[in-house]
Amino acid sequence: MEQFEEELVAALREIVKDGNWQYVGNKCDFHSTCTKLYSEDGEHIVLVHTEDDRFWAMDSSCPHEGGPLDLGDIEDLVDGRRVLVCPWHHFDFCLETGVSSLGLQNQIYEVRVVEDKIYVKTQNKLSLSPIPATNTRSLLGKISADDYKSSPNEDTLCFWATKILCTPDPKEKVTLTLDVQERWNSGVMTVVGQATPPVQPSRKDNLTVLQPGRIKRGKGGTQASRIALLHSLANIEQWAIDLSWDIIARFSSVRLKTGEPLPRQFFNDFVKVAGDEAKHYHLLETRITELGSFFGALPVHNGLWQSATDTSQDLLARLAIVHMVHEARGLDVHPQTLSRFAARGDCSTVEVLEVIYKDEITHVAAGLRWFTYICSQEERDGLSTFHDLVKQHFKGYLKPPFNTEGRKTAGMTEEWYVPLVKPSS
Ligand code: FES
Ligand SMILES: [Fe+2]
Ligand SMILES: [Fe+2]
Numbered sequence: 001m002e003q004f005e006e007e008l009v010a011a012l013r014e015i016v017k018d019g020n021w022q023y024v025g026n027k028c029d030f031h032s033t034c035t036k037l038y039s040e041d042g043e044h045i046v047l048v049h050t051e052d053d054r055f056w057a058m059d060s061s062c063p064h065e066g067g068p069l070d071l072g073d074i075e076d077l078v079d080g081r082r083v084l085v086c087p088w089h090h091f092d093f094c095l096e097t098g099v100s101s102l103g104l105q106n107q108i109y110e111v112r113v114v115e116d117k118i119y120v121k122t123q124n125k126l127s128l129s130p131i132p133a134t135n136t137r138s139l140l141g142k143i144s145a146d147d148y149k150s151s152p153n154e155d156t157l158c159f160w161a162t163k164i165l166c167t168p169d170p171k172e173k174v175t176l177t178l179d180v181q182e183r184w185n186s187g188v189m190t191v192v193g194q195a196t197p198p199v200q201p202s203r204k205d206n207l208t209v210l211q212p213g214r215i216k217r218g219k220g221g222t223q224a225s226r227i228a229l230l231h232s233l234a235n236i237e238q239w240a241i242d243l244s245w246d247i248i249a250r251f252s253s254v255r256l257k258t259g260e261p262l263p264r265q266f267f268n269d270f271v272k273v274a275g276d277e278a279k280h281y282h283l284l285e286t287r288i289t290e291l292g293s294f295f296g297a298l299p300v301h302n303g304l305w306q307s308a309t310d311t312s313q314d315l316l317a318r319l320a321i322v323h324m325v326h327e328a329r330g331l332d333v334h335p336q337t338l339s340r341f342a343a344r345g346d347c348s349t350v351e352v353l354e355v356i357y358k359d360e361i362t363h364v365a366a367g368l369r370w371f372t373y374i375c376s377q378e379e380r381d382g383l384s385t386f387h388d389l390v391k392q393h394f395k396g397y398l399k400p401p402f403n404t405e406g407r408k409t410a411g412m413t414e415e416w417y418v419p420l421v422k423p424s425s
Helices: 002-017 157-165 170-185 223-250 264-290 303-310 315-342 347-377 382-393 404-409 414-420
Strands: 021-026 034-039 045-049 055-059 073-076 082-085 092-094 111-114 117-121
Touching: 045 117, 055 111, 157 170, 157 223, 157 264, 170 223, 170 264, 223 264, 223 303, 223 315, 223 347, 264 347, 303 315, 315 347, 315 382, 315 404, 347 382, 347 404, 382 414, 404 414
Parallel strands: none
Antiparallel strands: 021 117, 034 045, 045 055, 073 082, 082 092, 111 117
């Protein structure tokens, strides 16, 4: 008993002395296994209460594609590790270390229980309910897209971009995209034009679109879970087709601060990106069908479009968040995704993923190229502008491990992303 009291006093002293311990509630407040703790810096935490009455904490946004770990399940693996399994694609994260079996790493936090009070070690304030945002977005880099009106001319790039955005059937989206790409590249269509893209692209009625965080899948390691992963990638590609056409239509009339319009090469590049994304969707959809399922068999999330909405008024922010953050993240998770299919000897899917990966490097490169082009034309510092925009428009920090090689091939050196990683507290 004496030793217990000594330990208790020591723990209390440490908590009082070290301002980085956040009190989050009493033990009796945490009935469920996983509870989301909202953090003032946007990097929310999941507090896990296991059956043996122990508490653990890690970032609640999955390092894979941002899945909601607070809706995950706890599993005991045969090697003795206890893991939190992401509900989206079943990457598991060891409660003790944050390491997943497939090489990703999640940030973990120390948890202390002192006299039934729970403390989590982080410098940011935590709350059981969302913390209202306090920092208003600055207007840095703002290029207004408000004034674009539809053009009556029907054979322009923007007319077709808008038409494709409003096409709900992904197969038709693919066909139209490849058709427009061919006519643009061959010089049959030459006018960029103007149009007002829809607020949200169309989706088929039978596709269940849920808010990110509402999707739960079956157990990992099975064919069903691999189909689910392909389904989620096909969903991302469908949004990627729309994002490519949206950047073309929404920002077609932008004038740089120099008064210059965007060069024609900008449109050539994003038509190429759109064509690649259409090809990716088609390849993945074909694999899903070959594996006995179909696109639309599972619910999908619309998280990627949130970034489009958040950056709809600002071309630099759009390039930064969609192409230099999200698409670069796609390069980071590629090796882990590949290994899941390679481990099962699924060579056809591995080939598809390799094709996609090579193209995606060029998409990050295009985002970076146009971002730095605009910055240099407008005499802004590219790096600091990028860092500021990501802090304004992207929730939380960028998460290692990074695919340093892939990013470097795209021209993105560490100075772009390492300063956006969470500082160790
Ligand atoms: S988002 Fe968590 S495993 Fe894919
Ligand atoms: Fe893609
Ligand atoms: Fe892409």
